[in-house]
Amino acid sequence: MTEATDDRSEPSDSPCDVDCYCQLNGLMDLLSRRYAMQLICVVGAIGPARYGEIEDTFESVSSSTLSSRLDDLVDAGYLSREQYAEIPPRVEYDLTDAGEELCRRLQPLLEWAADRDV
Amino acid sequence: MTEATDDRSEPSDSPCDVDCYCQLNGLMDLLSRRYAMQLICVVGAIGPARYGEIEDTFESVSSSTLSSRLDDLVDAGYLSREQYAEIPPRVEYDLTDAGEELCRRLQPLLEWAADRDV
DNA sequence: CAGAATCCATTCGGATACTG
DNA sequence: CAGTATCCGAATGGATTCTG
Numbered sequence: 001m002t003e004a005t006d007d008r009s010e011p012s013d014s015p016c017d018v019d020c021y022c023q024l025n026g027l028m029d030l031l032s033r034r035y036a037m038q039l040i041c042v043v044g045a046i047g048p049a050r051y052g053e054i055e056d057t058f059e060s061v062s063s064s065t066l067s068s069r070l071d072d073l074v075d076a077g078y079l080s081r082e083q084y085a086e087i088p089p090r091v092e093y094d095l096t097d098a099g100e101e102l103c104r105r106l107q108p109l110l111e112w113a114a115d116r117d118v
Numbered sequence: 119m120t121e122a123t124d125d126r127s128e129p130s131d132s133p134c135d136v137d138c139y140c141q142l143n144g145l146m147d148l149l150s151r152r153y154a155m156q157l158i159c160v161v162g163a164i165g166p167a168r169y170g171e172i173e174d175t176f177e178s179v180s181s182s183t184l185s186s187r188l189d190d191l192v193d194a195g196y197l198s199r200e201q202y203a204e205i206p207p208r209v210e211y212d213l214t215d216a217g218e219e220l221c222r223r224l225q226p227l228l229e230w231a232a233d234r235d236v
Numbered sequence: 237c238a239g240a241a242t243c244c245a246t247t248c249g250g251a252t253a254c255t256g
Numbered sequence: 257c258a259g260t261a262t263c264c265g266a267a268t269g270g271a272t273t274c275t276g
Contacts, residue, residue, distance in 0.1 A: 018160055018163045018164060018175060019175065020228075020229070020232035020233075021156045021159045021160050021163070021228050021232065022156055022160065022175050022176045022177065023177070023232065024152070024153075024156070025231060025232065025234070027231040027234055028155065028156070028228075028231055031150075031231075032149075032150040032151070032152065033150070033268080033269090034142070034150065034268080034269065035142075037146065038139045038140055038142070038146070041139045042136055042139050042140065045136045045139070046136060050237085050238090051237075051238050051239075052237065052238075055238090057136060057137065057140050058140045059140065059141070060270095061269095061270090062269075062270050062271065062272090063238080063239065063240090064239090064240080064241085064242095064270070064271080064272090065268090065269050065270065066239090067238080067239055067240075068268095068269085070239095083238095086237095087237090087276095088237040088238085089237055089238060089239085089276080090237075090238085091237085091238060091239085101230070102227075102230075105226045105227040105230055106227060108223045108226070109220075109223040109224060109227065110138075110139050110146075111138070112219070112220075112223055113143060113145040113146055113149075114138035114139065114141065114143065115138075116143070116145055151248080151249090152248080152249065168257085168258090169257075169258050169259075170257065170258075173258090178250095179249095179250090180249070180250045180251065180252090181258080181259065181260090182249075182250075182251085182252095182259090182260080182261085182262095183248090183249050183250065184259095185258085185259060185260075186248095186249085187249095201258090204257095205256095205257090206257040206258080207256080207257050207258060207259085208257075208258085209257085209258060209259085237276100238275100238276095239274105239275085239276095240273100240274080240275075240276105241272100241273085241274080241275100242271105242272085242273085242274100243270105243271085243272085243273105244269100244270090244271085244272105245268105245269095245270090245271105246267105246268080246269085246270095247266100247267085247268070247269095248265105248266085248267075248268080249264105249265100249266090249267095250263105250264090250265090250266095251262105251263090251264090251265105252261100252262085252263085253260100253261085253262085253263105254259105254260080254261075254262100255258100255259085255260075255261100256257100256258095256259095256260105
């Protein structure tokens with residue numbers, strides 16, 4: 001018999017093997033970009049949020065950076081973007097279902113992170 | 119009375135206000151670097167792990183990148199590094215207490231992420 | 237108001253070669 | 257084995273200006 005002191009050679013039962021953490025997948029790349037994780041939780045916290053609201057929440061973020069990060073999250077399906085035909089224009093971002101799930105999984109991390117090093 | 123349809127104007131009771139997500143703190147910067155989150159969970163999964171073990175777990179990572187990421191996490195206090203005076207040299211990385219807490223908060227996220235986009 | 241476009245300094249991470 | 261040192265292209269994010 002093959003020596004199997006641990007289960008690393010038999011990934012059959014584990015629903016999520018260690019290796020799964022290592023395949024750099026698109027989501028991790030996305031979340032690693034600046035403000036991405038914070039944005040999910042902020043939108044989750046203040047519900048449908050206008051662009052300006054979100055911008056104000058962050059102390060300093062350039063509009064170009066914020067825009068591209070919002071686009072990323074919309075394109076990836078974690079944020080929805082509703083544009084109203086008004087003047088002045090109004091845009092509202094909100095979490096999609098996937099975004100809510102993501103937010104749920106991010107919140108424990110971000111809360112702890114915020115406590116740690118303010 | 120002041121209108122308070124939501125609690126955004128009264129952040130008194132909330133232990134972690136929305137704003138806390140926005141202060142870009144050092145931990146989020148650290149976690150946003152490549153492999154950082156995965157490393158925490160990998161070390162959490164395979165216990166005390168040698169450098170080579172960790173390297174093998176990732177399909178492709180240059181030693182320079184892996185080294186610097188491990189250094190980051192050690193310096194930040196999430197990984198411990200034990201070096202044994204043997205030949206050939208042996209080094210073992212493990213989670214610190216803070217690292218374990220971090221791992222606990224990362225795991226739900228990474229497991230979900232791995233399921234999502236393989 | 238909610239961005240888009242452009243430009244640019246900095247940072248990041250991979251490749252490669254070398255070492256105690 | 258477990259890195260370090262150096263080099264370099266690519267990606268990132270900020271500043272600024274402009275627009276429907």
